[in-house]
Amino acid sequence: MPRKKIFSWDKAKKPMLLLAPMAGYTDSAFRQIVKKLAPETICITELISADGIKYKGEKTLEFLDHTESEKPFIVQLFGKRPAFFREAIESVEKMGADGIDINMGCPARKVIGSMHGSALLTKPELAEEIARTCVESTKLPVSVKMRIGFKNYDERHFLDFIKRLEQTGIKALTIHGRTTAQGFSGQATWEPIYLAKKHLRIPVIGNGDITSAEIAKERLKDLDGIMVGRATFGNPWIMAEISSALRNKKYTPPQSLKEKIPLILEHSRLAIESKDRRGLLEMRKHLSVYIKGFQHAGEFRSRLVQVESMKDIEKIFREIDTEFC
Ligand SMILES: Cc1cc2nc3c(=O)[nH]c(=O)nc-3n(C[C@H](O)[C@H](O)[C@H](O)COP(=O)(O)O)c2cc1C
Numbered sequence: 001m002p003r004k005k006i007f008s009w010d011k012a013k014k015p016m017l018l019l020a021p022m023a024g025y026t027d028s029a030f031r032q033i034v035k036k037l038a039p040e041t042i043c044i045t046e047l048i049s050a051d052g053i054k055y056k057g058e059k060t061l062e063f064l065d066h067t068e069s070e071k072p073f074i075v076q077l078f079g080k081r082p083a084f085f086r087e088a089i090e091s092v093e094k095m096g097a098d099g100i101d102i103n104m105g106c107p108a109r110k111v112i113g114s115m116h117g118s119a120l121l122t123k124p125e126l127a128e129e130i131a132r133t134c135v136e137s138t139k140l141p142v143s144v145k146m147r148i149g150f151k152n153y154d155e156r157h158f159l160d161f162i163k164r165l166e167q168t169g170i171k172a173l174t175i176h177g178r179t180t181a182q183g184f185s186g187q188a189t190w191e192p193i194y195l196a197k198k199h200l201r202i203p204v205i206g207n208g209d210i211t212s213a214e215i216a217k218e219r220l221k222d223l224d225g226i227m228v229g230r231a232t233f234g235n236p237w238i239m240a241e242i243s244s245a246l247r248n249k250k251y252t253p254p255q256s257l258k259e260k261i262p263l264i265l266e267h268s269r270l271a272i273e274s275k276d277r278r279g280l281l282e283m284r285k286h287l288s289v290y291i292k293g294f295q296h297a298g299e300f301r302s303r304l305v306q307v308e309s310m311k312d313i314e315k316i317f318r319e320i321d322t323e324f325c
Helices: 028-037 050-054 058-062 082-094 109-113 117-122 124-137 155-167 191-199 213-220 237-246 257-290 297-304 310-323
Strands: 016-019 042-044 073-078 099-104 142-149 172-179 204-207 225-228
Touching (some): 016 204, 016 237, 028 257, 042 073, 050 073, 050 082, 082 099, 082 124, 099 124, 117 142, 124 155, 142 155, 155 172, 172 191, 225 237
Parallel strands (some): 016 042, 016 225, 142 172
């Protein structure tokens, strides 16, 4: 029997390129598309409730659907009860996870209101207990994704927090260079991320506002990896561009919408196959951003956000292909 390949943050090829976990976007279909374009990308699931997994919530468990081609399969959990994380990890391990990532960065009011996500930045002892419990519950590598602060960036608090986390035995840390209070506004600040790298031995991954291969190269400095989020909306090819640039290779992305159509249709098919109608409904937002920049986008967007089947999607892109590209 072939031996299971064990994922390790230490051994992963550097610099690493990661697809950011993004709720409602980075599902199995999107991850498969990104891996097809840039196979070395490490993908992380969107945030999944540890409580939901513990209670075997049907909808929650669907977030764990994945395919071999997405490997390593790294599951991001959020929660606040260490014991629930332990139970969730037991289930997730049986489902083939290769790593566990703990969400300490989500700024959504609903999430922080119940002391989940980035609210943990205000409770270092609890954050530490959760991380330690996770590490002790599994042989899988545990990582954390966090922001640089809650209300504001306080260097002393930040350094204390990341060192506490490292001491629990986590194997990697991703830092988004914004505070919770900033949400997604303003610019990400990368100085705290570089500072973290100076103070930690575990791999440090930087995140925030990478929108091109040039910016990725510039931001990397001595970090172990780069994580890219919103810039992939409608443009998963950016992962191949960044991946090539980080290895000093050249990649030419498709120049016209016509060249992009086969992949857009493949993404749609995967989304519908994996999640039926929900996949179709979620695909509508991807479709409308895929055509951003196309000179007739407005005309087609209103139809794309109402598609009811794969046939509808194919018909619209056939029209685009024959009439405009
Ligand atoms: C729609 C959306 C959903 C997100 N969902 C998650 C999530 O589930 N878990 C998480 O850790 N971060 C989540 N994030 C934050 C991203 O992972 C990332 O940190 C952030 O977008 C900054 O990176 P970027 O500038 O490259 O987009 C989300 C962001 C967006 C825009």
